[in-house]
Amino acid sequence: MELLRPSSLEALDGATPIVGGTEVVPLLREGLLATDALADIRALVPRGIDGARVGAGTTLAELEADAQVPEALREACRLAASPQLRAMGSIGGNLLQATRCWYWRLDYPCRLHDGDRCHAREGEHREHAIFANDFCASAHPSDVAAALLALGATVRTNRRELAVRELYRLPSRDDRRTTTLERGEVMLELDVPPADASSYLKAMDRKRWSFPIVGVAAARRGSVTTIALAGVAPVPWLLDGSLDDATPLPGTAYKLQIARALVERARSSVA
Amino acid sequence: MARLIRTEKEVEGRVEEVWLVVDEDPLEQWPAGPLEAVGRPAPRADGLARARGEARYTADVRFPGMLHAAILRSPFPHARVRRIDLAPALAVPGVRAAIGPGDAPELDDRCAYEGAPVAAVCADTFRQAREALELVEVEWKQLEALLDPDDAVARGALLEEPRTTDRGDYERALAAADVVVEATYRTQTVLHNSMETHQAVCRWEGDMLEVYISTQYVWGIRQEVARTLGLPADKVRVVCDYMGGGFGAKNSAGEYTYVAAELARRTGRAVRCALTRREEHVAAGNRNATIQRVAVGARSDGTIVALGGEFVNAVGASGWNAMTEGPMTMLYDCPNVRTVTYGAKLNLPPAKAFRAPGFVEGTFALECLLDELAAKLELDPLELRIRNHAERDPGGKEYSGKQLLECYRRAAPHWERRHEVRARSDDRVKRGVGLASQVWFGGGGPPSYAWIRVGSDARATVVTAMQDVGTGTRTAMAIVAAEELGIPVDHVTVAVGDTLRGPYATLSAGSSTTPSVAPAVRAAAADARRQIDELAEQRYGRGAAFDVAELLSVLGNAQILGTGSRGPNPTGMSVLTFGVQVAEVAVDVETGEVTVERVAAIHDVGRVINPLGASSQVEGGIIQGVGHTLSEERLVDPSSGAILTRTFDAYRMPTVADVPEIVTDLVDVPDAQLSNLGAKGIGEPPIIPVAAAIANAVRDATGADVRSLPITREEMLRALAEARKTRGAAAAV
Numbered sequence A: 001m002e003l004l005r006p007s008s009l010e011a012l013d014g015a016t017p018i019v020g021g022t023e024v025v026p027l028l029r030e031g032l033l034a035t036d037a038l039a040d041i042r043a044l045v046p047r048g049i050d051g052a053r054v055g056a057g058t059t060l061a062e063l064e065a066d067a068q069v070p071e072a073l074r075e076a077c078r079l080a081a082s083p084q085l086r087a088m089g090s091i092g093g094n095l096l097q098a099t100r101c102w103y104w105r106l107d108y109p110c111r112l113h114d115g116d117r118c119h120a121r122e123g124e125h126r127e128h129a130i131f132a133n134d135f136c137a138s139a140h141p142s143d144v145a146a147a148l149l150a151l152g153a154t155v156r157t158n159r160r161e162l163a164v165r166e167l168y169r170l171p172s173r174d175d176r177r178t179t180t181l182e183r184g185e186v187m188l189e190l191d192v193p194p195a196d197a198s199s200y201l202k203a204m205d206r207k208r209w210s211f212p213i214v215g216v217a218a219a220r221r222g223s224v225t226t227i228a229l230a231g232v233a234p235v236p237w238l239l240d241g242s243l244d245d246a247t248p249l250p251g252t253a254y255k256l257q258i259a260r261a262l263v264e265r266a267r268s269s270v271a
Numbered sequence B: 001m002a003r004l005i006r007t008e009k010e011v012e013g014r015v016e017e018v019w020l021v022v023d024e025d026p027l028e029q030w031p032a033g034p035l036e037a038v039g040r041p042a043p044r045a046d047g048l049a050r051a052r053g054e055a056r057y058t059a060d061v062r063f064p065g066m067l068h069a070a071i072l073r074s075p076f077p078h079a080r081v082r083r084i085d086l087a088p089a090l091a092v093p094g095v096r097a098a099i100g101p102g103d104a105p106e107l108d109d110r111c112a113y114e115g116a117p118v119a120a121v122c123a124d125t126f127r128q129a130r131e132a133l134e135l136v137e138v139e140w141k142q143l144e145a146l147l148d149p150d151d152a153v154a155r156g157a158l159l160e161e162p163r164t165t166d167r168g169d170y171e172r173a174l175a176a177a178d179v180v181v182e183a184t185y186r187t188q189t190v191l192h193n194s195m196e197t198h199q200a201v202c203r204w205e206g207d208m209l210e211v212y213i214s215t216q217y218v219w220g221i222r223q224e225v226a227r228t229l230g231l232p233a234d235k236v237r238v239v240c241d242y243m244g245g246g247f248g249a250k251n252s253a254g255e256y257t258y259v260a261a262e263l264a265r266r267t268g269r270a271v272r273c274a275l276t277r278r279e280e281h282v283a284a285g286n287r288n289a290t291i292q293r294v295a296v297g298a299r300s301d302g303t304i305v306a307l308g309g310e311f312v313n314a315v316g317a318s319g320w321n322a323m324t325e326g327p328m329t330m331l332y333d334c335p336n337v338r339t340v341t342y343g344a345k346l347n348l349p350p351a352k353a354f355r356a357p358g359f360v361e362g363t364f365a366l367e368c369l370l371d372e373l374a375a376k377l378e379l380d381p382l383e384l385r386i387r388n389h390a391e392r393d394p395g396g397k398e399y400s401g402k403q404l405l406e407c408y409r410r411a412a413p414h415w416e417r418r419h420e421v422r423a424r425s426d427d428r429v430k431r432g433v434g435l436a437s438q439v440w441f442g443g444g445g446p447p448s449y450a451w452i453r454v455g456s457d458a459r460a461t462v463v464t465a466m467q468d469v470g471t472g473t474r475t476a477m478a479i480v481a482a483e484e485l486g487i488p489v490d491h492v493t494v495a496v497g498d499t500l501r502g503p504y505a506t507l508s509a510g511s512s513t514t515p516s517v518a519p520a521v522r523a524a525a526a527d528a529r530r531q532i533d534e535l536a537e538q539r540y541g542r543g544a545a546f547d548v549a550e551l552l553s554v555l556g557n558a559q560i561l562g563t564g565s566r567g568p569n570p571t572g573m574s575v576l577t578f579g580v581q582v583a584e585v586a587v588d589v590e591t592g593e594v595t596v597e598r599v600a601a602i603h604d605v606g607r608v609i610n611p612l613g614a615s616s617q618v619e620g621g622i623i624q625g626v627g628h629t630l631s632e633e634r635l636v637d638p639s640s641g642a643i644l645t646r647t648f649d650a651y652r653m654p655t656v657a658d659v660p661e662i663v664t665d666l667v668d669v670p671d672a673q674l675s676n677l678g679a680k681g682i683g684e685p686p687i688i689p690v691a692a693a694i695a696n697a698v699r700d701a702t703g704a705d706v707r708s709l710p711i712t713r714e715e716m717l718r719a720l721a722e723a724r725k726t727r728g729a730a731a732a733v
Helices: A026-031 A060-064 A071-078 A081-089 A093-095 A144-150 A250-270 B048-052 B126-135 B149-155 B172-178 B218-229 B254-267 B278-284 B326-330 B359-377 B381-387 B405-416 B418-423 B472-486 B512-542 B548-555 B611-630 B690-702 B713-732
Strands: A002-004 A016-018 A037-040 A052-055 A154-157 A161-163 A189-193 A197-203 A214-221 A226-229 B002-011 B016-024 B067-073 B081-083 B095-099 B118-122 B138-140 B163-167 B179-185 B199-205 B210-214 B235-241 B271-274 B287-296 B306-316 B337-345 B431-440 B447-453 B460-463 B492-495 B560-565 B578-589 B593-603 B663-665
Touching: A002 B118, A002 B149, A002 B418, A016 A026, A037 A226, A037 B118, A052 B081, A060 A071, A060 A081, A060 A093, A071 A093, A071 A144, A093 A144, A144 A197, A144 A214, A189 A250, A189 B512, A197 A250, A197 B095, A214 A250, A226 A250, A250 B163, A250 B210, B002 B306, B002 B512, B067 B126, B067 B278, B081 B118, B095 B126, B095 B254, B095 B381, B118 B126, B118 B271, B149 B287, B149 B306, B149 B337, B163 B713, B172 B287, B172 B306, B172 B337, B179 B359, B199 B254, B210 B254, B218 B235, B218 B254, B235 B278, B235 B472, B254 B271, B306 B326, B326 B337, B326 B431, B337 B460, B359 B431, B359 B690, B381 B431, B405 B578, B405 B593, B418 B431, B447 B512, B460 B472, B460 B512, B472 B492, B512 B548, B512 B560, B578 B690, B593 B611, B593 B690, B593 B713, B611 B663, B611 B690, B690 B713
Parallel strands: A002 A037, A016 A037, B067 B271, B210 B235, B306 B337, B460 B492, B593 B663
Antiparallel strands: A052 A189, A154 A161, A154 A189, A197 A214, A214 A226, B002 B016, B067 B118, B081 B138, B095 B118, B163 B337, B179 B287, B199 B210, B199 B271, B287 B306, B431 B578, B447 B460, B447 B560, B578 B593
């Protein structure tokens, strides 16, 4: 395998881009991702925070410590992963994380791997989805994505500008992908508009260094509060309806109970 | 003088009667309490070497031309190899040899669990070996997998005949009891996850097989490998210098040793076979899950009159039927006890001993049951335990030493904090305090030997082929030798872990290293000290005061050589360790989050040799116990039997943020009957009561009965909902 340092994003030439490598390298080691070349794009992706503008190469460690960053995003970064991973991992890479579903990770022929059944639905699924889990019950692991959804952030890529919400798509029979990024498309910058108040609350299996059982982000502008959740659906989940619309599996019903408690707490913390 | 005796030998609850050659132990015990070196906190003698990366672990062993092996394992829980073709693997560049079923011990075409070893390849690099394995062609025949332990018991799929205890008249006592509590407790499968994975490097030096291995028992490996390969034991040299933990999973040789030995024989090179972390999560052993259906009967004054239970150990494809009933039969003074223990044979990876096997699980059930009884009797849980304290071992023997009542006395102030802790509860977060007692073995025993040499610089080297599995036993030996010789601790070097270059010492399991080997080290040092005193008498005259360094300076290249051995355990006595822990928890009743805020650990392990080393064992035990109680669980796909948790993101050990405040209080009274030190082991006792103390604190905080480990958020929320339902029903009546 080659490690390239291309001079421009146009010269990626099919190589897999990495910034911190904390997502891509483990996938390569597990054999879940195959590539002939990695492209180190750190020199090509903006890094740093300037008001609402956040370079996609900014690390989670930088974000969690910067007072310009809205509380929800700062907390989502602080409660993610471990200090070592946050020092390496970029916000752009964080948004593109693959699910932690053990069936997917162990390469079961599941629907996300173009197979014809969801092994988690009938199997061990305590960490899985309570929304949109009919086709695939995997849960999206990004804390940061939930915070950005609640804050109404947008992303600029080398090809277009889009809302963070539009970055994700639910997998379907015809298209198993969970993001809308095209091949060769790279996130460059995020716009994270300020809120009057925001917060992020996270339930984990231990105190630190765990993916969310449920993460809840809340952002209030004037009288409008937006809520988004992590770890509850195959993609980061903007709560535009009610938690009553959830369709938990037998083993994920407890997640709904936790979500109710955390949504209420998050709402009152930004009120 | 050596003599031959018939005695009982116990290892982690398994007792057998054996012939033993023992040496008398004529030394008087030292007085209780801190001495010059013994009983004073000492940092690890090898701490800096470990921290600097200078300590050589098995994982660091490299020889010129060494090859790397990788093992092909069954992807199915139950399968047979119909056909296997190693040729495509042998064609890969760098590959030097490949072996299949029957070519080495433990490589088998019948696979009774996922991860069972089938074939192996060695190559110049590990990557080449791994890639070659992918090319091995195997035709599998999948067989039906048995996964449910109750199902296995019903079908008679057992490891051995069920083990029973029958004392007094259990049925009658239960029928006559004023109060009866029955409950079913469940514990999960957890993994050892030592920092160093299971591994060995083997090479042949002439007709001698050298085995460098991460192990808890160099002598056991020597004997097992020699017997299995048909070699004289002296033609097997086993080396384990520094070791990255075992927790019970590294007591035997394992397929990795045999694979390395056979591939080394075929290639004439040194071969390393090291499990990856993913293999470690599947096929390196585990603490088996249990189902415990238990009952207690008591009089209204709290006197326990009947204890009984059916214990199912979900052992896996092989392993042993741990003494899960042990706490119930040993901890309390109860005349009527009936237990039956089944070892369910399943198509799951074999259980291995894991830090107080059986007793961690059994104490969870027994000590939670006792708190449920206390609640029903409206008795204070600490008072209930004191009332049922056993003055004599319920099996009939005298104790060699027992300070459990003193442990209870010292626990009282921690227990008293419950009023203040509960008062800090609010609508969302409920706080409470719970306690649990502990009984375990840990007396060690003969044989174990040590040599010592003292040079003209008045420094000493202790040689004993024990192993320091990471617990600090090397330092404990240096402290004991320094005390006896009257020299500073850092003037003692301890050489361990080489069967060619030291005398026999015990296995490091059952909390037995220090209580077995340290008395031998003291005896060796006393032997040297006696010779030094004789020299002093010749030089300075009888009874004259002298300076050891000055006297020894005349030695030149001459050396004082001493030998020592571990004397016998007291005949017909029960040698046990005891303790009690008090846990404080906070439970978020809306999200099911359980936080352990403080654990006070009071243990009786006889004399304490190094208080710093002992408290770090207590801390390690409690941290491992917190993981067992709250977050660790090996998960299996219910239909296929495949292991799902193979990485650290899925299998959740505690982080430093999960560690409670830990208060350690060791009673430190030497066991007057046991050895020239009166010291027992501290490795296992601290993990034993953790789960029950936490679960009892959760009940104290919330009124909810958690009877199933781990206490994840879903288990906590389920228990809270059930408690609300029960309370609602009670209120409706």
